Amino acid sequence: MDQHVLIVGGGFGGLNAAKKLGKSKGVRVTILDKRNHHLFQPLLYQVSTAALSPADIAAPIRGVLSKYKNITVLLGEVQRVDLKANQVICDFGSLSYDYLVLACGSKHSYFGKNEWEIYAPGLKTLEQATEIRRRILTAFEMAEREKDSELQKQYQTFVVVGGGPTGVELAGAIAEISRHTLAKDFDNINPKRTRVVLIEVGPRILTAFSPDLSERASKDLESLGVHVWTNSRVTSITEKGVYIGQEFLAAATVVWAAGVAPSELNQTLGVPLDPGGRVIVESDLSLKEYPNVFVLGDQAHCLGENGKPLPGLAPVASQQGKYVTRVIERRIKNKPWPPFHYVDKGFMATIGRNKAIAEIGPIKFKGIIAWLAWLLVHVYYLIGFKNRALVLIQWTWSYATYKKGARLILSRDWRTHNVSAPRSGEVKATPQALEK
Amino acid sequence: MDQHVLIVGGGFGGLNAAKKLGKSKGVRVTILDKRNHHLFQPLLYQVSTAALSPADIAAPIRGVLSKYKNITVLLGEVQRVDLKANQVICDFGSLSYDYLVLACGSKHSYFGKNEWEIYAPGLKTLEQATEIRRRILTAFEMAEREKDSELQKQYQTFVVVGGGPTGVELAGAIAEISRHTLAKDFDNINPKRTRVVLIEVGPRILTAFSPDLSERASKDLESLGVHVWTNSRVTSITEKGVYIGQEFLAAATVVWAAGVAPSELNQTLGVPLDPGGRVIVESDLSLKEYPNVFVLGDQAHCLGENGKPLPGLAPVASQQGKYVTRVIERRIKNKPWPPFHYVDKGFMATIGRNKAIAEIGPIKFKGIIAWLAWLLVHVYYLIGFKNRALVLIQWTWSYATYKKGARLILSRDWRTHNVSAPRSGEVKATPQALEK
Numbered sequence: 001m002d003q004h005v006l007i008v009g010g011g012f013g014g015l016n017a018a019k020k021l022g023k024s025k026g027v028r029v030t031i032l033d034k035r036n037h038h039l040f041q042p043l044l045y046q047v048s049t050a051a052l053s054p055a056d057i058a059a060p061i062r063g064v065l066s067k068y069k070n071i072t073v074l075l076g077e078v079q080r081v082d083l084k085a086n087q088v089i090c091d092f093g094s095l096s097y098d099y100l101v102l103a104c105g106s107k108h109s110y111f112g113k114n115e116w117e118i119y120a121p122g123l124k125t126l127e128q129a130t131e132i133r134r135r136i137l138t139a140f141e142m143a144e145r146e147k148d149s150e151l152q153k154q155y156q157t158f159v160v161v162g163g164g165p166t167g168v169e170l171a172g173a174i175a176e177i178s179r180h181t182l183a184k185d186f187d188n189i190n191p192k193r194t195r196v197v198l199i200e201v202g203p204r205i206l207t208a209f210s211p212d213l214s215e216r217a218s219k220d221l222e223s224l225g226v227h228v229w230t231n232s233r234v235t236s237i238t239e240k241g242v243y244i245g246q247e248f249l250a251a252a253t254v255v256w257a258a259g260v261a262p263s264e265l266n267q268t269l270g271v272p273l274d275p276g277g278r279v280i281v282e283s284d285l286s287l288k289e290y291p292n293v294f295v296l297g298d299q300a301h302c303l304g305e306n307g308k309p310l311p312g313l314a315p316v317a318s319q320q321g322k323y324v325t326r327v328i329e330r331r332i333k334n335k336p337w338p339p340f341h342y343v344d345k346g347f348m349a350t351i352g353r354n355k356a357i358a359e360i361g362p363i364k365f366k367g368i369i370a371w372l373a374w375l376l377v378h379v380y381y382l383i384g385f386k387n388r389a390l391v392l393i394q395w396t397w398s399y400a401t402y403k404k405g406a407r408l409i410l411s412r413d414w415r416t417h418n419v420s421a422p423r424s425g426e427v428k429a430t431p432q433a434l435e436k
Numbered sequence: 437m438d439q440h441v442l443i444v445g446g447g448f449g450g451l452n453a454a455k456k457l458g459k460s461k462g463v464r465v466t467i468l469d470k471r472n473h474h475l476f477q478p479l480l481y482q483v484s485t486a487a488l489s490p491a492d493i494a495a496p497i498r499g500v501l502s503k504y505k506n507i508t509v510l511l512g513e514v515q516r517v518d519l520k521a522n523q524v525i526c527d528f529g530s531l532s533y534d535y536l537v538l539a540c541g542s543k544h545s546y547f548g549k550n551e552w553e554i555y556a557p558g559l560k561t562l563e564q565a566t567e568i569r570r571r572i573l574t575a576f577e578m579a580e581r582e583k584d585s586e587l588q589k590q591y592q593t594f595v596v597v598g599g600g601p602t603g604v605e606l607a608g609a610i611a612e613i614s615r616h617t618l619a620k621d622f623d624n625i626n627p628k629r630t631r632v633v634l635i636e637v638g639p640r641i642l643t644a645f646s647p648d649l650s651e652r653a654s655k656d657l658e659s660l661g662v663h664v665w666t667n668s669r670v671t672s673i674t675e676k677g678v679y680i681g682q683e684f685l686a687a688a689t690v691v692w693a694a695g696v697a698p699s700e701l702n703q704t705l706g707v708p709l710d711p712g713g714r715v716i717v718e719s720d721l722s723l724k725e726y727p728n729v730f731v732l733g734d735q736a737h738c739l740g741e742n743g744k745p746l747p748g749l750a751p752v753a754s755q756q757g758k759y760v761t762r763v764i765e766r767r768i769k770n771k772p773w774p775p776f777h778y779v780d781k782g783f784m785a786t787i788g789r790n791k792a793i794a795e796i797g798p799i800k801f802k803g804i805i806a807w808l809a810w811l812l813v814h815v816y817y818l819i820g821f822k823n824r825a826l827v828l829i830q831w832t833w834s835y836a837t838y839k840k841g842a843r844l845i846l847s848r849d850w851r852t853h854n855v856s857a858p859r860s861g862e863v864k865a866t867p868q869a870l871e872k
Contacts, residue, residue, distance in 0.1 A: 072624075130850070
């Protein structure tokens with residue numbers, strides 16, 4: 001009888017685990033995700049700034065794994081895990097397992113201020129990316145038809161909270177589209193007067209990099225017109241802007257890139273968590289009390305060679321996904337297995353056209369070389385040949401023309417007839433409404 | 437002083453008028469649309485069936501017109517028109533005009549049963565297309581995890597109401613993705629058991645074509661596995677399916693393609709309308725009592741050479757848009773102008789891979805030749821080189837692999853933190869919330 005491996009989450013960790021287990025003998029695999037697609041999160045900021053379409057950076061999990069006959073893909077949401085009974089309870093029923101791989105990732109965190117989300121969306125999903133795109137493009141449209149210069153200024157002010165890679169990439173991209181892509185398209189506003197403010201609580205941005213590279217990134221941002229405010233803590237966010245202590249910065253568009261928290265599922269597991277809420281795992285990524293359960297990626301607290309927990313990066317999750325399948329294979333055969341070892345390939349961040357920084361061990365890159373390296377690496381890792389080709393074409397076109405391919409403002413409601421919902425509360429989609 | 441031409445609507449009529457007036461001297465132009473993009477509606481069904489991304493068939497109006505210095509583009513919605521005062525009252529203020537071009541198009545109509553919309557979305561906007569895509573792809577996912585065979589059947593039943601070109605193209609595309617694209621990707625369902633039912637109230641589908649071509653289209657649809665039910669009137673739609681008289685067809689997904697109605701603005705104009713609600717225009721598309729106001733495209737009732745009103749097709753609106761600019765130019769110079777003459781280039785409909793029909797005057801095409809002609813014409817007319825190239829690549833790739841490029845299920849809510857809205861009612865986007 002084949003061993004049943006249940007993978008929860010189709011991100012970098014889960015998908016890589018599944019792809020490797022698809023080639024294994026003696027296992028059958030179920031992969032469960034609440035979304036039907038794997039998302040290439042490192043490029044999400046490009047969707048939010050109208051450079052790429054959602055489908056360019058997403059691939060249906062079912063399609064990616066369809067060639068493996070031992071894998072079943074299910075759309076569904078985990079409600080809780082019964083670790084003692086080896087069961088996962090989902091919205092549509094229960095699934096039992098011999099081995100469980102939890103790779104549920106993280107979502108953005110407002111550090112207890114969830115009410116800020118409505119004014120300052122985070123950037124973790126395609127829905128959020130298109131919502132941010134809608135807000136950015138709408139703000140320009142509102143500025144165009146606005147007569148009051150104070151309000152116009154407010155529409156033209158964009159605040160990005162958080163100076164990590166996502167915040168830096170977003171701020172750079174917003175500054176670029178306002179200077180180049182939109183510059184000729186407006187009559188009544190001067191897109192060059194657009195203010196982009198990047199707010200960072202710490203003394204410098206991109207703290208994962210060495211100080212000289214983070215200094216370079218700051219300078220690159222300033223050259224694009226981004227104001228970098230370090231040592232600044234956001235104390236409140238309203239529909240009109242952002243408070244930094246007593247100071248108020250009026251801004252129509254605020255984006256949150258200041259923190260992530262692991263999946264809330266962690267709270268229900270009843271296992272030791274670190275202060276950030278991540279599951280503390282053994283050196284083989286398993287749970288101490290449940291050696292057939294593995295937790296990886298953003299959801300796990302796993303120590304690196306340097307004694308510090310590994311960062312929440314795609315390469316970490318990918319390597320862990322592949323590693324876990326090796327452990328499972330060896331355990332089924334009663335062979336010993338080595339602890340997880342992270343191969344650090346360095347990290348990079350892009351600031352804009354021809355501007356990036358990269359750090360690979362002691363080697364540091366910046367400027368156009370780092371940017372080309374960034375381009376190469378990201379296109380290479382995009383899943384599926386089709387996405388790669390399309391993304392390359394879009395980028396080449398955007399680069400040559402300064403235009404963006406996906407300047408769409410889409411409404412959040414698809415309905416056009418003003419009829420009240422048939423039931424109280426949120427209207428359900430037809431398929432869900434069929435539930436018995 | 438330049439004459440001010442105000443164009444309402446950035447569809448085929450309005451955009452073509454604007455592009456031509458952009459080259460005229462002695463006029464300044466304002467084009468107003470409630471959306472920021474021109475939409476290539478003939479390919480909308482491809483977005484709803486996951487073949488293309490929204491941005492592939494849309495172009496920002498502002499970007500398309502940015503090279504014309506005499507054109508201002510505004511995002512906004514018309515509330516009413518004061519024809520006597522030469523003023524258009526919008527959500528953000530009033531605009532006065534010397535000439536007014538109304539090209540607001542149409543939306544789908546439920547013939548007084550607007551409450552059906554929630555169960556059977558129409559296909560006129562990108563939001564509706566992605567909603568339909570969500571429902572179709574979700575239905576397959578629900579069928580995959582469903583144990584009850586009756587419910588599974590219900591999830592695998594797709595009903596398209598209306599046998600015009602949109603209905604036929606949708607039904608064919610749904611049948612195709614279920615037979616080919618998704619066939620290998622599911623374990624627990626047999627995608628070939630998918631039922632697609634096309635319901636038409638009249639005795640045959642595609643009534644704009646001659647009977648033998650419409651017969652051929654029916655056969656092509658049947659060969660793809662579509663059940664064509666003619667002489668069938670939908671009497672009720674619920675969350676569980678469709679009633680045709682006493683008969684009940686259980687279906688999780690229903691799409692409405694049965695009728696369109698012109699913009700509701702028509703009702704407020706106080707000018708003669710035809711029974712369908714379209715504005716009856718003079719032979720030069722102007723209003724009898726207001727010769728400086730033109731109405732065109734789906735919004736107008738304009739007689740063709742054969743004494744019948746012209747159909748609601750993109751070529752009609754495009755030609756009318758170009759014609760109207762000629763009239764305005766000649767009137768400014770006090771020169772006479774000819775009546776509108778529609779050059780009928782024929783029409784075509786596609787049923788699926790290698791299957792289409794086309795009728796150009798007495799000449800009839802079918803099969804792969806018609807399909808290639810359809811492909812060529814549609815790619816050619818897609819606005820902007822970039823969209824054309826991307827769409828061609830997607831189509832070639834889909835054709836070669838039977839895969840679809842945009843198999844995304846996106847949620848309708850971008851929020852991830854469960855916090856009640858800060859105000860009662862629908863939460864406003866930050867930019868809108870700034871309104872004084």
